[in-house]
Amino acid sequence: MSVVDRLRAAGCVFAEDEARLLGAEARTPAELDTLVQRRVDGDPLEVILGWAEFHGLRITVEPGVFVPRQRSELLVRHALTLAGPGAVVLDLCCGTGALGAALATELPGIRLYAADIEPAAVRCARINVAEAGGEVFEGDLYAPLPAALRGTVDLLVVNAPYVPTDAIAMMPPEARDHEPRVALDGGHDGVEVHRRVAAEAPQWLAPGGHLLVETGESQAANTAEALAHNGLKPEVITDDDLYATIVVGARH
Secondary structure: OOHHHHHHHOOOOOHHHHHHHHHHHOOOHHHHHHHHHHHHOOOOHHHHHOEEEEOOEEEEOOOOOOOOOHHHHHHHHHHOOOOOOOOEEEEEOOOOOHHHHHHHHHOOOOEEEEEEOOHHHHHHHHHHOOOOOOEEEEOOOOOOOOHHHOOOEEEEEEOOOOEOHHHHHHOOHHHHOOOOHHHOEOOOOOOHHHHHHHHHHHHHEEEEEEEEEEEOOOOHHHHHHHHHHOOOEEEEEEEOOOOEEEEEEEOO
């Protein structure tokens, strides 16, 4: 059975593309067989490769971290309309640091900061934002950040967990079984972390700064309410092609 046929039989929708990527990664036929078997057994493609493609970049990915999704391109695209070169950017709940790394490629000279609670994610983020000179901190939300950053952030970008706790069991196995629960579980309604982010956001944003939060279509109204409750004027933005939703709030 060919590699494509093996992958297709395992349910890989993009079997041809995956076969090409795995073939490029393998140095010998035996290594290719091992990589394909890992994929057939359910390991995420990005973890097998050690990287994920996002915004034209190869983002380093370790086992046990949240893999960047293409839908997050909506957040990046909109963030680029709100700030220019030299902006202060904070990528909170940064995971691999994909959002910050993407913004750094488009906004020269930004001061980039990122934070995540997961040690593996922090290791990846430090690799992915190194070229931009980004600083990555390990800890819960704003807690590990330097106090001097308060009131200076032009762009606060957040891809915090927004899956309701009871819905995690219905997620694809690649996410449910291979990504950390803390990167998926948004609490009873999916918005518990967004409320915590929004509660402190005005203290960290510069005047005229913006908070951008990726959310789910079903969670968008509650995410917007969380921003409004903390003095930010929310706007819900969707992209049907990416199946993506973000909420944007400005500090006046």
